[in-house]
Amino acid sequence: MRKKEIEVVLSPEVAYDNDLLERELIKSAGVQPEDVKYIHRIKRSIDARGRQVQLRIRADLYLDTPPADIHLNRYTYPDVSQSKKVIIVGAGPAGLFAALRCIELGLKPIVLERGKDVRSRRRDLAAINKEHIVNPDSNYCFGEGGAGTYSDGKLYTRSKKRGDVQRILEIFVQHGATKDILFDAHPHIGTNKLPVIISNIREAVIAAGGEVLFDKRVSDFIVEQGVMKGVVTQDGQEYVGEGVILATGHSARDIFELLHQKGVTIEAKPFAMGVRVEHQQRLIDKIQYKCEDRGCWLPASSYSLVHQTVYDKKQRGIFSFCMCPGGFIVPSATAPGEVVVNGMSPSRRDSRFANSGIVVAIELEDLELDKYGPLAGLRMQEALERKACDMAGGTQKAPAQLLFDFTQGKTGGQLLETSYQPGLTPVDMNKLFSTAMAYRLREGFKAFGAKMRGYLTNEAQIIGVESRTSSPVRIPRDRETLEHVQIRNLYPCGEGAGYAGGIVSAAMDGERCAEMIAAKVKRVV
Numbered sequence: 189m190r191k192k193e194i195e196v197v198l199s200p201e202v203a204y205d206n207d208l209l210e211r212e213l214i215k216s217a218g219v220q221p222e223d224v225k226y227i228h229r230i231k232r233s234i235d236a237r238g239r240q241v242q243l244r245i246r247a248d249l250y251l252d253t254p255p256a257d258i259h260l261n262r263y264t265y266p267d268v269s270q271s272k273k274v275i276i277v278g279a280g281p282a283g284l285f286a287a288l289r290c291i292e293l294g295l296k297p298i299v300l301e302r303g304k305d306v307r308s309r310r311r312d313l314a315a316i317n318k319e320h321i322v323n324p325d326s327n328y329c330f331g332e333g334g335a336g337t338y339s340d341g342k343l344y345t346r347s348k349k350r351g352d353v354q355r356i357l358e359i360f361v362q363h364g365a366t367k368d369i370l371f372d373a374h375p376h377i378g379t380n381k382l383p384v385i386i387s388n389i390r391e392a393v394i395a396a397g398g399e400v401l402f403d404k405r406v407s408d409f410i411v412e413q414g415v416m417k418g419v420v421t422q423d424g425q426e427y428v429g430e431g432v433i434l435a436t437g438h439s440a441r442d443i444f445e446l447l448h449q450k451g452v453t454i455e456a457k458p459f460a461m462g463v464r465v466e467h468q469q470r471l472i473d474k475i476q477y478k479c480e481d482r483g484c485w486l487p488a489s490s491y492s493l494v495h496q497t498v499y500d501k502k503q504r505g506i507f508s509f510c511m512c513p514g515g516f517i518v519p520s521a522t523a524p525g526e527v528v529v530n531g532m533s534p535s536r537r538d539s540r541f542a543n544s545g546i547v548v549a550i551e552l553e554d555l556e557l558d559k560y561g562p563l564a565g566l567r568m569q570e571a572l573e574r575k576a577c578d579m580a581g582g583t584q585k586a587p588a589q590l591l592f593d594f595t596q597g598k599t600g601g602q603l604l605e606t607s608y609q610p611g612l613t614p615v616d617m618n619k620l621f622s623t624a625m626a627y628r629l630r631e632g633f634k635a636f637g638a639k640m641r642g643y644l645t646n647e648a649q650i651i652g653v654e655s656r657t658s659s660p661v662r663i664p665r666d667r668e669t670l671e672h673v674q675i676r677n678l679y680p681c682g683e684g685a686g687y688a689g690g691i692v693s694a695a696m697d698g699e700r701c702a703e704m705i706a707a708k709v710k711r712v713v
Contacts, residue, residue: 194217199243261358269296271294274702275433276435281691285698286702287398300404301400301401303332306383320585327522357375364385410428414676418432434681434685435694437684453673461550463650463652464543464544464651464654472489474642512537514534527580527653528573545657585611590604594630602614661686663680670701671704679705
């Protein structure tokens with residue numbers, strides 16, 4: 189097998205044009221076009237460090253037939269309609285990828301989702317944005333695909349030791365995602381494309397004999413002598429199987445309450461809370477790309493920021509979270525009487541706005557553990573979200589303030605245009621947060637302004653609250669078997685259980701739980 193490994197640095201105009209890119213790769217390899225049998229793109233990343241923004245492309249050029257595993261793998265799903273059942277609670281990335289993996293391993297998944305399918309779910313999202321009505325079972329967090337469906341669809345993860353990232357990306361491509369995600373350094377799908385892909389995954393599960401059931405909120409567990417047998421849904425139906433994969437997401441507070449009420453061990457865990465900051469995308473482009481106009485080839489630019497703050501002799505990090513270039517801020521409350529914001533981007537990232545969570549780390553010593561026990565973080569979230577709702581007027585309008593004014597303790601500035609559809613209410617955001625959190629946010633923004641000249645400005649505004657960065661609860665499990673430490677055949681999974689931090693890591697965790705159940709079933713048989 190003959191191949192040439194190539195790395196080139198190209199202008200955006202060349203790097204994003206497939207024909208021009210292939211010509212440059214062949215030219216750099218010093219071979220004739222007719223000698224190249226296959227070009228395998230490995231990585232594409234933006235380099236904005238110099239005066240001109242460039243892209244680095246790594247690729248292998250094969251001069252004879254490439255190995256079979258270079259091509260996109262296709263995963264097959266056998267008929268499992270008569271196989272042993274596995275109950276999967278939640279149809280987010282952890283639950284859906286667990287379902288696909290169960291099928292591959294010869295088990296029949298029964299996926300129970302408290303919300304609606306992606307098409308029906310849109311009506312409830314419209315009701316939040318336009319009528320300020322929050323459906324506790326169908327919203328930006330709950331429903332087919334989970335919170336990830338209506339998000340930026342970021343597929344970047346650092347959790348490479350937890351599973352096969354490439355496999356997860358290939359499965360997304362097999363169900364409709366563009367092949368670009370296979371080699372982009374920071375791949376994303378986009379909120380406009382994710383619903384179709386999620387629907388395709390659901391249809392694949394059903395076609396193989398699995399089940400995906402909607403409007404099935406779990407209200408109880410069936411536990412006998414320390415063994416999880418199944419679950420009960422709010423309509424009184426019982427579902428039993430070889431195991432229960434609990435993949436409910438980080439906002440399923442009723443599940444955390446139910447576990448605690450039934451004496452099932454859960455733990456408080458660190459998380460983070462803060463705000464969304466919204467700039468004009470052109471301002472972020474100007475700072476990051478060092479140009480007045482990024483043109484038609486470069487994508488909307490992003491940023492990643494972190495700073496350490498000290499208050500009352502306690503050091504806490506403040507950092508950007510889920511940055512959404514060319515995106516929108518959306519209402520992510522899961523119950524009436526609370527205001528929560530999150531960010532999302534379409535695939536083209538072509539909104540005029542850029543937004544990012546800017547959040548402060550919340551450690552265990554910051555929580556009222558003596559009062560609330562393992563639910564202390566959840567109680568802190570609830571209190572802040574209710575306060576935000578009260579300060580903004582009791583609807584889904586969000587409290588907001590001009591960014592520079594916030595850092596200076598000034599009030600009264602007129603708010604800017606926003607991508608947040610329900611609307612904004614001007615408030616003194618320093619009064620929304622605790623003294624310590626407000627101080628850390630102010631200091632963080634000042635530090636970010638020093639790192640990115642032009643970032644700290646009243647051409648930006650902060651919008652609250654970004655409180656659902658991760659689960660405030662961990663459901664402990666055995667490191668080897670992935671079963672709950674107390675209840676056998678219960679497999680806590682994904683973000684809600686405290687074992688993932690995004691779409692890809694949640695999907696990999698779902699697969700691992702499915703594999704553990706399959707291995708156990710095989711041993712028993």
